[in-house]
Amino acid sequence: MLRAGGVTIHFLNAGFWYDDGGAQFGIVPRELWSREKPPNARNRIKMSLTCPLIVSGQDVILVDTGIGNRLSEREVQIYTPDPADRLVKGLDALGLAPQDVTHVVLSHLHFDHVGGLIDKTAEGEARPIFSQAQVVIQRAEWELATRPPDERLAAAYRHAPECLHALGRIELLDGDTRLTPEVRTAVSGGHTAPHQCVIVEAGGTGLIHLADIVPTTSHLRPAWNAAYDTDPLATIAAKKRFFAEAQAGNLWVSFSHDDTLAAGRLAPQTGKKPELAETIPIADWRSTRP
Numbered sequence: 001m002l003r004a005g006g007v008t009i010h011f012l013n014a015g016f017w018y019d020d021g022g023a024q025f026g027i028v029p030r031e032l033w034s035r036e037k038p039p040n041a042r043n044r045i046k047m048s049l050t051c052p053l054i055v056s057g058q059d060v061i062l063v064d065t066g067i068g069n070r071l072s073e074r075e076v077q078i079y080t081p082d083p084a085d086r087l088v089k090g091l092d093a094l095g096l097a098p099q100d101v102t103h104v105v106l107s108h109l110h111f112d113h114v115g116g117l118i119d120k121t122a123e124g125e126a127r128p129i130f131s132q133a134q135v136v137i138q139r140a141e142w143e144l145a146t147r148p149p150d151e152r153l154a155a156a157y158r159h160a161p162e163c164l165h166a167l168g169r170i171e172l173l174d175g176d177t178r179l180t181p182e183v184r185t186a187v188s189g190g191h192t193a194p195h196q197c198v199i200v201e202a203g204g205t206g207l208i209h210l211a212d213i214v215p216t217t218s219h220l221r222p223a224w225n226a227a228y229d230t231d232p233l234a235t236i237a238a239k240k241r242f243f244a245e246a247q248a249g250n251l252w253v254s255f256s257h258d259d260t261l262a263a264g265r266l267a268p269q270t271g272k273k274p275e276l277a278e279t280i281p282i283a284d285w286r287s288t289r290p
Contacts (some may be wrong), residue, residue: 003203004200005202011052014048020044027227049081050258063211064114068116100235108196111158126162136173174202191229204250207252220275
């Protein structure tokens with residue numbers, strides 16, 4: 001948990017999953033990345049699904065939603081995700097229910113960020129989980145997901161249409177937008193062209209949720225980027241921009257997929273890789289609530 005003025009930020013853990021290490025690190029040699037993120041026998045690395053929950057007065061803002069329960073049997077075999085109820089159990093541990101969430105801000109619309117929007121029943125019906133929430137998406141991201149221009153993007157967004165079709169209250173943003181006096185979105189590009197980060201500023205501190213610009217602490221290195229990034233050079237530029245903003249504003253940074261840490265405070269940089277002076281570990285809700 002992190003406090004910034006009158007804002008409280010909880011780092012919900014929607015579970016763990018496994019993805020191909022080579023895909024997560026792109027052109028970085030396996031010999032290098034495997035020292036920090038050791039792969040299993042299938043070359044997959046353990047990853048988290050960290051979803052910040054920002055509570056400020058009557059505003060309860062969830063950032064991203066994890067994988068959910070709509071994967072096919074084949075996809076479950078590939079990614080081996082934790083049960084989809086982990087996100088709701090995290091809310092329950094805080095005394096909250098899904099209907100208490102007022103906003104869901106999606107950094108982008110890949111399956112591991114959008115899937116937890118819905119509960120897919122045994123009969124195949126998709127029901128919104130956060131029934132009272134305004135779902136906030138960049139308009140350009142919505143367009144890519146609902147009308148992908150090529151086969152590669154169609155594959156990347158193949159899960160999004162079902163999740164989005166079931167929703168009622170959707171707000172499409174056109175660029176950087178202030179949602180509340182303390183919370184704003186900032187388009188980063190890089191991972192997807194309209195990928196957005198969420199920034200909280202209050203009481204002289206706050207948070208930048210880096211989402212898939214820096215999915216794990218190993219990706220703090222400017223040149224360590226995922227093969228999924230549509231524009232790696234834009235990812236590098238975004239890292240430099242947000243790291244400078246975090247240092248100047250005394251802001252923490254958080255990661256979507258690190259298997260150990262949810263967030264950290266950047267130390268003054270002395271080497272090629274930014275280091276963390278303070279850290280917040282990932283919460284395991286199974287240890288606090290059955």
